[in-house]
Amino acid sequence: MNGVPKGPTGLWGGRPVPAQGERQRLDIGPLTMWLHAEDGELWIAYSRSPDGREPDRSLPDGAPWSRWALPEGQRHLHLSPVFPDRPLVVKPEHAFSLMRRASARIYVRIPVWVRVEITDEPGGRRALLTEIPTVTLSETWWGDFRDGEMAYWLTTTGRRKLTPDLFDAHQVISAVQLDNLSEDDLQVEKLSLRVEHLSVYEKDGWLWAEEVRVEYHGDDDGTEIHMDDNAPPEAAGAREISPARMQGRSFKARTFARLRALSGWGG
Amino acid sequence: MLTMAMAFQQAQEAAPGGFDLDRLLAEPGPLIRAALLLFVGIPAVWVLSRWLRAHISGRYNAQKGLVVHKLVFWPLALIIAVSVLKELGFSLAPLLGAAGILGIAIGFASQTSVSNIISGFFLLGEEPFKVGDTIQVGDMEGVVLTIDMLSVKVRTFDNRMVRIPNETLVKSQFTNVTYFPIRRVDVPVGVAYREDIGRVRQILLEVARDNPNVLMEPEPLVIFQGFGGSSVDFKLAVWVRQDSYLLVRNGIAEDVKKRLDAEGIEIPFPHVSLYAGTETGPLPIRLVKEDDA
Numbered sequence: 001m002n003g004v005p006k007g008p009t010g011l012w013g014g015r016p017v018p019a020q021g022e023r024q025r026l027d028i029g030p031l032t033m034w035l036h037a038e039d040g041e042l043w044i045a046y047s048r049s050p051d052g053r054e055p056d057r058s059l060p061d062g063a064p065w066s067r068w069a070l071p072e073g074q075r076h077l078h079l080s081p082v083f084p085d086r087p088l089v090v091k092p093e094h095a096f097s098l099m100r101r102a103s104a105r106i107y108v109r110i111p112v113w114v115r116v117e118i119t120d121e122p123g124g125r126r127a128l129l130t131e132i133p134t135v136t137l138s139e140t141w142w143g144d145f146r147d148g149e150m151a152y153w154l155t156t157t158g159r160r161k162l163t164p165d166l167f168d169a170h171q172v173i174s175a176v177q178l179d180n181l182s183e184d185d186l187q188v189e190k191l192s193l194r195v196e197h198l199s200v201y202e203k204d205g206w207l208w209a210e211e212v213r214v215e216y217h218g219d220d221d222g223t224e225i226h227m228d229d230n231a232p233p234e235a236a237g238a239r240e241i242s243p244a245r246m247q248g249r250s251f252k253a254r255t256f257a258r259l260r261a262l263s264g265w266g267g
Numbered sequence: 268m269l270t271m272a273m274a275f276q277q278a279q280e281a282a283p284g285g286f287d288l289d290r291l292l293a294e295p296g297p298l299i300r301a302a303l304l305l306f307v308g309i310p311a312v313w314v315l316s317r318w319l320r321a322h323i324s325g326r327y328n329a330q331k332g333l334v335v336h337k338l339v340f341w342p343l344a345l346i347i348a349v350s351v352l353k354e355l356g357f358s359l360a361p362l363l364g365a366a367g368i369l370g371i372a373i374g375f376a377s378q379t380s381v382s383n384i385i386s387g388f389f390l391l392g393e394e395p396f397k398v399g400d401t402i403q404v405g406d407m408e409g410v411v412l413t414i415d416m417l418s419v420k421v422r423t424f425d426n427r428m429v430r431i432p433n434e435t436l437v438k439s440q441f442t443n444v445t446y447f448p449i450r451r452v453d454v455p456v457g458v459a460y461r462e463d464i465g466r467v468r469q470i471l472l473e474v475a476r477d478n479p480n481v482l483m484e485p486e487p488l489v490i491f492q493g494f495g496g497s498s499v500d501f502k503l504a505v506w507v508r509q510d511s512y513l514l515v516r517n518g519i520a521e522d523v524k525k526r527l528d529a530e531g532i533e534i535p536f537p538h539v540s541l542y543a544g545t546e547t548g549p550l551p552i553r554l555v556k557e558d559d560a
Contacts (some may be wrong), residue, residue: 139479151484
């Protein structure tokens with residue numbers, strides 16, 4: 001990508017557990033994490049800055065610490081960016097109509113969760129300690145009242161162009177290729193991204209997901225979703241740093257918002 | 268019991284050869300077959316029904332699994348028991364006849380229990396609720412602890428156990444509060460007549476949007492309820508996850524009050540006018556000295 005500076009390095013991967021009494025601070029977008037070791041325990045605290053405000057990186061008074069008594073020899077931490085654990089509902093920057101037999105590509109920024117794991121040696125078998133969202137996402141319901149699922153609501157919009165302002169330390173860029181293979185026009189107001197099936201890749205300090213191809217065949221329940229096995233061409237050569245939460249590279253799932261909105265009002 | 272004893276004796280005598288322990292010991296073929304049926308057949312049926320239960324539970328749910336388990340195990344176990352008796356030389360016709368007579372007698376005496384058992388199967392099959400759901404029956408509300416053959420046990424929120432006969436649940440109306448994963452919370456809000464209705468609506472929607480436990484969709488709604496005695500009345504309707512219901516129900520009322528106070532919007536209380544009896548005159552007031560009082 002031309003005009004995009006290199007991203008932060010050294011955030012993700014292995015690092016030693018802080019020395020006895022030492023406190024480390026990690027800045028990941030709006031999230032500030034503190035790691036502290038004491039009496040054979042690992043302590044973790046974090047705070048988030050509200051939307052759009054400059055993060056306050058000072059440890060809040062009375063910050064709630066989570067504590068883990070570590071097994072003997074477990075002296076290495078591993079931090080990795082992972083996708084949220086539910087689908088994400090995304091609104092394009094402007095609702096648009098995808099004509100029949102037409103395609104469109106949108107770019108979506110997805111805030112990661114920080115997965116903290118412990119291991120006895122770099123590259124060894126890891127045990128999960130916690131996962132901390134960098135951004136608190138609102139929840140939403142996707143589907144109708146009888147047949148739906150919980151999802152997260154993404155406040156950032158999907159863009160049609162990849163621009164430098166999309167890149168952020170705590171966000172993964174996901175390229176979504178929409179193909180309307182039906183004989184009808186498709187109004188794209190909202191779409192659900194199955195991020196549990198996506199891996200995270202890194203290139204030049206920025207985070208990417210594999211390209212998602214959404215094929216609409218006319219019946220939304222039969223929308224086909226395919227995930228590539230590599231980072232998208234925009235991030236050619238990126239290396240995978242976190243595997244997907246769930247397996248499955250191709251499946252059918254409801255992806256587009258139903259035309260009839262959920263009014264939620266019945267008296 | 269006398270009938271059964273007589274039938275048992277008749278069963279021994281009526282079978283060709285009848286039940287003869289000496290003969291069975293001399294020619295142990297039927298005895299071995301009966302033992303095999305009993306000690307291999309019953310465990311096999313048990314294993315089969317448990318496997319079906321696990322399979323159905325995994326594929327559908329635990330209640331369907333339990334129903335299938337009972338429907339498979341008990342009939343097959345009965346068939347094995349009958350076969351064992353037949354191998355041992357019993358004739359089943361007198362036994363079945365006596366059992367029929369006895370069954371009628373027991374049936375008359377235990378109509379309610381039988382009705383509850385059958386109702387239990389209906390409840391398990393129809394599945395209007397499952398263990399862990401919150402149900403309302405009459406003015407009682409609580410969490411379903413168990414769905415047994417005769418009754419459903421419910422734990423109320425003040426930690427009492429309520430036993431509801433299955434027949435009652437089949438015959439009467441009840442509400443499963445947690446059947447769907449999401450639920451609506453309604454918050455009645457009244458503001459003074461002088462307030463700008465559009466602004467009030469906007470503020471209420473912002474309060475809903477700012478609450479992290481309120482779902483973005485279905486969208487929060489502000490419904491105009493009417494011109495009340497002291498206030499213009501609205502209802503703020505927001506959708507939440509089942510497990511956030513109480514949290515939001517309590518929290519959002521507090522948020523609304525704080526926000527309306529901060530915005531200088533009056534939440535009026537009922538106004539009462541005193542009428543002294545004179546049609547248009549003011550209320551007469553008489554001042555008295557403290558000493559005179």
